[in-house]
Amino acid sequence: MKTISLASILCFTTISACGEIHPGDSLGKPIYTLRANLRGHAIEKAQGEYRAIFAWWSWGGGDAIECLHLHADDPEQCRTANEVELMLRGVEVPVKPEFPAAFEIDFRSPPQELLRFKDSVFAMGGLAIYDDRNRNGQLDPLNSGEEESVDRLVAESTVTAFQTAVLYREGPVHPVLKLLMDDLGCPEPPMGFSVGGVYPDQGCVINREDTLLVTSSQPWAIARARCGGNIAQFNFGLEPYPPEALPPNAVTRCGDENDIFVWIDNGRYCDRFQERRYALKNTTHDPMTTWDFTQMPPVWWPCPVRE
Amino acid sequence: MRLLLACIVLLWTIPASAQTRFAILVGHNIGDTRETPLRWAERDATRVLKVLTELGNVREDRAELLLAPKKAELSQALIRMQGRLSEAKNRGENTLLFFYYSGHGDRKELHLGPETIPIALIERQLQDIGANTVLTIVDACQNDRNPRVKEKGAVRAPAFQWPKNETPMPEGFVKLSSAAAGEVAQESDDLQGSLFTHHLLSGMRGSADFDKDGTITLSEVYRYGYSRTLEETHRGATAVQHSSMQMALSGRGTLILSYPRRASAALLFRGSLRGHVLVIDDATGRIVAEFYASSNEQLLALAPGKYRIQLRGQSEIRSGLVALGFGQKKVTLEDLSPQPLLSVLTKGSQYDPHPYVLSVGAAASTSRVSNFGLWGGARVGLDYRLSESLSIGVLADAGYSETENELWSYRQMEIDALIGVEWMTSFEGILSLSTAARLGMIAIGQEGLRKDRQRLRDIGIPEDRLQIQNWTLGPAFSTALGLEYHSWSRVSWRLAVEPMLSLVNTPDSLELNLSVLGTLSARVRL
Numbered sequence: 001m002k003t004i005s006l007a008s009i010l011c012f013t014t015i016s017a018c019g020e021i022h023p024g025d026s027l028g029k030p031i032y033t034l035r036a037n038l039r040g041h042a043i044e045k046a047q048g049e050y051r052a053i054f055a056w057w058s059w060g061g062g063d064a065i066e067c068l069h070l071h072a073d074d075p076e077q078c079r080t081a082n083e084v085e086l087m088l089r090g091v092e093v094p095v096k097p098e099f100p101a102a103f104e105i106d107f108r109s110p111p112q113e114l115l116r117f118k119d120s121v122f123a124m125g126g127l128a129i130y131d132d133r134n135r136n137g138q139l140d141p142l143n144s145g146e147e148e149s150v151d152r153l154v155a156e157s158t159v160t161a162f163q164t165a166v167l168y169r170e171g172p173v174h175p176v177l178k179l180l181m182d183d184l185g186c187p188e189p190p191m192g193f194s195v196g197g198v199y200p201d202q203g204c205v206i207n208r209e210d211t212l213l214v215t216s217s218q219p220w221a222i223a224r225a226r227c228g229g230n231i232a233q234f235n236f237g238l239e240p241y242p243p244e245a246l247p248p249n250a251v252t253r254c255g256d257e258n259d260i261f262v263w264i265d266n267g268r269y270c271d272r273f274q275e276r277r278y279a280l281k282n283t284t285h286d287p288m289t290t291w292d293f294t295q296m297p298p299v300w301w302p303c304p305v306r307e
Numbered sequence: 308m309r310l311l312l313a314c315i316v317l318l319w320t321i322p323a324s325a326q327t328r329f330a331i332l333v334g335h336n337i338g339d340t341r342e343t344p345l346r347w348a349e350r351d352a353t354r355v356l357k358v359l360t361e362l363g364n365v366r367e368d369r370a371e372l373l374l375a376p377k378k379a380e381l382s383q384a385l386i387r388m389q390g391r392l393s394e395a396k397n398r399g400e401n402t403l404l405f406f407y408y409s410g411h412g413d414r415k416e417l418h419l420g421p422e423t424i425p426i427a428l429i430e431r432q433l434q435d436i437g438a439n440t441v442l443t444i445v446d447a448c449q450n451d452r453n454p455r456v457k458e459k460g461a462v463r464a465p466a467f468q469w470p471k472n473e474t475p476m477p478e479g480f481v482k483l484s485s486a487a488a489g490e491v492a493q494e495s496d497d498l499q500g501s502l503f504t505h506h507l508l509s510g511m512r513g514s515a516d517f518d519k520d521g522t523i524t525l526s527e528v529y530r531y532g533y534s535r536t537l538e539e540t541h542r543g544a545t546a547v548q549h550s551s552m553q554m555a556l557s558g559r560g561t562l563i564l565s566y567p568r569r570a571s572a573a574l575l576f577r578g579s580l581r582g583h584v585l586v587i588d589d590a591t592g593r594i595v596a597e598f599y600a601s602s603n604e605q606l607l608a609l610a611p612g613k614y615r616i617q618l619r620g621q622s623e624i625r626s627g628l629v630a631l632g633f634g635q636k637k638v639t640l641e642d643l644s645p646q647p648l649l650s651v652l653t654k655g656s657q658y659d660p661h662p663y664v665l666s667v668g669a670a671a672s673t674s675r676v677s678n679f680g681l682w683g684g685a686r687v688g689l690d691y692r693l694s695e696s697l698s699i700g701v702l703a704d705a706g707y708s709e710t711e712n713e714l715w716s717y718r719q720m721e722i723d724a725l726i727g728v729e730w731m732t733s734f735e736g737i738l739s740l741s742t743a744a745r746l747g748m749i750a751i752g753q754e755g756l757r758k759d760r761q762r763l764r765d766i767g768i769p770e771d772r773l774q775i776q777n778w779t780l781g782p783a784f785s786t787a788l789g790l791e792y793h794s795w796s797r798v799s800w801r802l803a804v805e806p807m808l809s810l811v812n813t814p815d816s817l818e819l820n821l822s823v824l825g826t827l828s829a830r831v832r833l
Contacts, residue, residue: 019779020812021753024678024710024717028755028775031768109714110762170766192766 030106032193034166036127036212037102038155048133048151052103054166055222056111056125068175069117075179107193111168115176122174125166127214128156128222142226142270153223155214164197164213167206227270241291242278242298254303255279258294280305327395328363329438330370330405331384332356337375338411338418348409349374351446351504355407358508362523362565362608365405378422385432392437401478403562404438409504412447430482439478440562442525446485446503479556481525483507485536503550505594506535513567513607514598521568521606524561535597570608571633574616577604578639582620589613589628589661590797606635618643661797661832664690668801668828670704675721675749675783675809675820682708682721686826690729701726702745704824711758719753723783723807731791741801743787749809753777783809785824797832 022028036052067078111123130139131152140151157164167189169177181188186196186204195210238259246252246262251272253261259279263272280293280301297305334352336345356372359365369391371384388404395402406429411418416425426445433441485503507528509515515523515531533550556562567573576584580600586607588595596607600618611633617626618640625643629636666688674682684706690698702725709718727745734740753776757763760773789803805824810817 018781018812019751019777020814021676021719021751021777021779022715022717022755022775023676023813023818024674024680025712026717026755026814027712027714028757029772031763031772110759110766170762190767192763192768 027108030108031110032107034105034107034193034195034212035102036105036157036214038129038214046131046133048131048135050129050154051132051137051139052105052127052129053139053222054105054125054127055225056113056123056168065115065176068179072117072175075175075182078179110170114168115174117174119171120174120177121168121170122177123168125168126157126222127166127212129154129214139222139226141229153226156222157212157214164195164210166212167194167196168192169194224273227273238279238282239276240289242280242293242301244298246300252302257281258303258306260301260303326364326403326439327400328359328365328369328403328405329388329391329395330356330359330363330365330407331373331388332359332370332405332407333373333376333381333410334408335375335410335419337420339421339423342411342418345410347500348411348446351409351500352407354500354508355409355444355504357610358511358565359405361610362511362567362570363405364566376419378419378424381419381424385436389436396437402438403440403442404433404436406433406441406443407446408444409446409501412445417445417447430480434480440481440556441479442481442483442562442564444483444485444507446501479554481556481562482553483529483532484551484553500593502536503532506532506597509535509594509596509598511565511567512596512609513573513605514596516567516606519603519606521566522563523565523567524563526561528564565608567606567608572609572611572631573635574607574609574614574629574631575604575635575637576600576607576639577637578641580618580638580640582618585615585617585619587615587617589615616643662692663833664688664692664698664700664830665833666690666702666801666828666830668826670706670824670826672704672706672721672807672824673822674708674719675723675807675811675822676719676751676753676813677818677820678712679708679710679717679719682706684721686828688828692832695733696731698729698731699727700729704826714757714759715755716758717753717755719751721749721751723747723749723785723809725783725785727785729787737793739791739793739799741787741789741791741803743785743789743805745785745787747783747785749781749783749811751779751781751811753779779811781810781812783807791830799830801826801828801830803828 034054064078068075071077105127111125113123115122128139131154132138133152134140134150139153167177169189169191173181173188177189180186181204184198184204186198187206189196189206190208192208194206194208195212196204196206197210197213198204242260247264249265251263251265255261255277257279258281259277261275261277263275265271280297282290282292294305294307332352332355334349336348338344352372352374356370360367360370371388373381373384376384392402392404408417412426415427416423417429430443433443485501506514510528510531511523513523515527517527517530529550529552533552536550574586582600584598584600584605585594586596586609587593590612595609595614598605598607609631611631614629614631615626616629616638618624624646625640626646627638627643629638629642666686668686670684670686672682672684674680684704686702686704688700688702690700692698703723705720705722707718707720709716711717725745725747727743727747729741729743731739731741755775755777757773763773764770785805785807787803787805789801791799791801793799803826805826807822807824809820809822811820812818
């Protein structure tokens with residue numbers, strides 16, 4: 001009160017406006033400020049200008065989500081679910097001048113793209129850095145037939161590779177979040193905003209004050225979404241059986257569970273996101289869909305076979 | 308000489324109760340296109356009617372007031388009056404007709420706006436109208452040479468003949484003119500009326516009661532009006548003015564115009580009052596009577612109300628406020644308190660015992676903060692009148708407004724406090740136009756609440772992100788344009804539009820806002 005009185009006197013003497021009020025359209029102070037850091041990744045000089053885009057992911061549908069909602073008490077039942085749709089709702093964010101080394105993003109409202117189940121609310125988001133080569137201020141979508149985009153995505157805090165991601169939670173832990181946390185060995189995330197990350201030396205850490213790391217040199221989720229009209233489809237399920245042969249333009253990547261990821265390179269950038277997963281052994285609880293080829297892998301199988 | 312003759316002829320006083328009195332009163336502010344409109348002619352006619360009905364034994368239903376009439380309307384009124392007089396005559400009643408005209412005119416004609424009517428024609432119609440006695444009072448004007456003193460140009464009409472019958476009361480034709488031949492008649496803003504009519508009415512209320520018998524005769528009124536008008540115009544006007552009277556009366560007695568002693572309310576001045584006395588209607592600020600107080604008592608018939616009395620003696624000036632109810636109210640020297648000489652010197656006869664004006668009203672404004680829309684609130688102000696047209700004052704407005712956007716609900720209180728100067732121009736004494744310029748400060752207190760605060764509170768968002776309480780102070784400058792209606796007593800109503808420039812501090816910038824304030828205020832002079 002004393003401060004106000006002194007300030008008032010000062011105002012009158014200087015005849016200048018003081019104090020501070022908000023215009024009617026003011027959105028107020030941010031409810032959360034995310035610190036992000038591009039770490040361990042070299043970025044060459046931009047042809048256009050580097051910008052950042054933050055995106056909340058929305059689970060629009062797919063068998064996995066439906067199954068997890070159906071078996072919320074036992075998410076393990078949903079191991080066979082094979083498809084998740086993530087819809088990208090990108091928001092261009094201002095970045096500090098020191099970009100791309102470190103910058104902050106202010107959130108003034110909870111994410112609009114939320115996965116709701118009863119009282120549980122869950123959202124996950126990530127950030128990408130791209131070279132806005134045509135300087136139009138937005139990350140341009142990529143048509144499936146194009147060789148490459150005008151804009152070049154250079155780094156991303158991916159979801160599936162899960163280096164770091166922004167989490168948002170209301171109410172009890174959502175089944176999807178629970179499955180994710182269990183798989184990664186993560187603690188229960190706090191209410192509201194937090195940053196979760198899996199680090200080689202610390203394992204999974206979730207902290208409200210943590211910094212989002214943008215480290216991936218192989219863009220994944222956001223890059224994928226650019227090929228699908230802002231919808232990225234992830235197939236977590238297994239194809240029923242490994243094929244007898246692969247075409248010569250197939251590109252493979254070995255998994256950790258006697259499985260292999262394959263995509264056919266037809267010369268288009270977006271081909272890499274049409275990935276299929278084959279496994280020698282299915283671990284589902286359903287005896288009708290169980291198989292085991294570990295004793296007789298196909299001749300083309302390039303990956304190590306574990307018992 | 309004329310005065311002497313009048314005094315000789317009108318020797319006796321006779322009761323007028325046996326006389327049925329009628330009146331036609333005409334007031335017209337507008338003359339022809341070359342003549343400056345008058346301000347008080349129509350109000351003069353109204354005041355004369357009031358005095359006649361109060362004190363002159365004229366019943367209201369026997370009087371006809373014509374304000375700004377057309378020529379045809381005046382002719383119709385005369386025809387109607389002729390019929391009424393004929394009926395009265397058939398009943399055997401002795402009749403008297405007052406005919407009063409206040410407005411523009413010249414040597415030959417009265418000017419009813421763009422129309423004219425010959426004075427000779429009017430006089431002929433009045434002679435033939437059928438009244439036993441006709442008293443015409445013509446207070447006519449011709450041009451305007453001075454914005455504060457307006458000249459009226461009536462001249463004495465030629466003499467005329469009247470049947471000379473010996474009757475118990477004087478009968479015939481009397482004409483009182485506000486100015487003699489070749490002179491101009493004048494009206495005064497200070498008096499809010501013409502000089503002549505002012506003194507006529509003052510005299511009829513009792514100022515002219517030289518013999519202290521409680522009745523005012525024609526000769527007393529003429530003597531008083533003649534001398535007071537001449538004295539006043541001689542003292543301060545652009546030209547002297549001699550009122551004139553022509554009479555063609557026969558019969559015995561004298562013509563009584565008013566009966567102050569019969570008034571339901573009257574001030575009785577007595578005691579050691581010495582000097583020039585002004586009696587001012589406190590409700591209107593108009594001088595209703597003036598006289599020179601001497602050792603004798605002075606009875607002044609007035610309507611019940613409050614009156615400011617100002618006494619200018621030889622060594623001091625005293626004033627006081629007197630409430631007059633029904634009956635007689637005595638006023639002595641002790642009722643009047645001495646006034647500071649400075650205020651008298653600076654204000655003179657316009658000394659204003661109610662210089663303060665309190666304003667209270669409703670206000671609505673566009674907000675001084677962007678995107679806040681309109682607010683509604685209240686105003687209070689206090690002005691000090693330096694003169695009729697200039698005042699200084701302080702005022703404050705307070706208003707409450709709300710707004711919301713997609714995330715926040717805001718509400719705020721805006722208060723401004725301003726000091727400034729105001730100019731006022733009056734029209735007809737009823738309306739006035741004012742302009743003002745003011746400087747001051749605005750203070751704005753604001754509270755904001757997140758619409759989803761409960762949800763955010765549940766997820767641990769700090770409270771200072773969910774609600775805010777802000778304030779600011781900034782300079783403001785406003786102008787104003789107001790229209791004021793003076794309704795009654797000391798109360799008036801003002802409608803004003805006031806653009807305001809103000810400076811407020813927001814998180815992003817220093818905002819210069821132009822807001823528009825509208826107010827409707829009741830104003831009371833204190």
